[in-house]
Amino acid sequence: DQQVKQNSPSLSVQEGRISILNCDYTNSMFDYFLWYKKYPAEGPTFLISISSIKDKNEDGRFTVFLNKSAKHLSLHIVPSQPGDSAVYFCAQDNAGNMLTFGGGTRLMVKP
Amino acid sequence: DVKVTQSSRYLVKRTGEKVFLECVQDMDHENMFWYRQDPGLGLRLIYFSYDVKMKEKGDIPEGYSVSREKKERFSLILESASTNQTSMYLCASSEKTSKYYNEQFFGPGTRLTVL
Numbered sequence: 143d144q145q146v147k148q149n150s151p152s153l154s155v156q157e158g159r160i161s162i163l164n165c166d167y168t169n170s171m172f173d174y175f176l177w178y179k180k181y182p183a184e185g186p187t188f189l190i191s192i193s194s195i196k197d198k199n200e201d202g203r204f205t206v207f208l209n210k211s212a213k214h215l216s217l218h219i220v221p222s223q224p225g226d227s228a229v230y231f232c233a234q235d236n237a238g239n240m241l242t243f244g245g246g247t248r249l250m251v252k253p
Numbered sequence: 254d255v256k257v258t259q260s261s262r263y264l265v266k267r268t269g270e271k272v273f274l275e276c277v278q279d280m281d282h283e284n285m286f287w288y289r290q291d292p293g294l295g296l297r298l299i300y301f302s303y304d305v306k307m308k309e310k311g312d313i314p315e316g317y318s319v320s321r322e323k324k325e326r327f328s329l330i331l332e333s334a335s336t337n338q339t340s341m342y343l344c345a346s347s348e349k350t351s352k353y354y355n356e357q358f359f360g361p362g363t364r365l366t367v368l
Contacts, residue, residue: 174354185343185359235355239284245295
C-alpha cells in the first residue's frame with residue numbers, strides 16, 4: 143500500500159487562478175516533505191520543502207501547507223502560469239537518505 | 254552547475270536481452286539511486302548505493318541488479334529484459350548527510366521499451 147498518495151492524477155486550471163495539489167500520507171515519522179516538478183523528457187527538479195515542525199512554507203508563488211492531524215499536505219500555486227504545467231510529485235523524507243514518492247499529479251494551466 | 258547524466262535518452266531492446274543503463278554524477282555525491290516511473294505509480298525505488306561497491310535493495314529490485322565501481326558512476330542492469338520492464342528509468346544522487354532535507358538531483362531519464 144502506498145505510504146504517500148496523490149489522489150488526483152490530473153488538474154486543469156486557468157492562467158492567473160490558484161492551483162491546489164494535494165498529498166496524503168500514512169507514516170507520521172518524518173522530518174520533511176518535498177515537492178518535485180517534472181517536465182516531459184526531463185528529470186524531476188526540487189521545488190519546495192516543509193519541515194515537520196512547521197505548518198506552512200512559502201517561496202514566491204509557491205506555498206506548501208502541512209496538516210499533521212489530517213496527515214495531509216497541499217501545494218498552492220498563485221497565480222498559476224502556463225509554464226507551471228508539469229507533473230508534480232510530493233515526497234516524504236524520513237531522514238534515512240531516501241525519499242518515498244507519491245504517484246504524481248499532472249497540472250495543466252490553460253492560457 | 255550540478256549534473257546527473259544518463260547514457261541514453263531512448264532505448265529499444267528485445268525480450269531476453271541484457272540491458273545496461275549508465276548514470277554519472279559530477280557532484281561528488283555519496284548516495285546514488287535508480288527509480289522507475291510509471292503512470293499513476295510515481296517514482297519507485299529499485300536500488301540505491303551509499304558508497305562505492307555498496308548497494309541496497311529498494312522497493313522493487315526483482316529482475317534488476319546494480320554496480321558501483323566508482324563514486325561517480327552507478328549502473329543498472331536488467332539481466333534478461335522483459336516487457337513489464339518497459340518504463341522510464343531515472344537516476345538520482347544526493348549528499349550522504351544533509352543539514353536539512355535530503356534533496357536528490359535527477360538525470361533526464363531513459364525511456365526503455367522492451368519488445
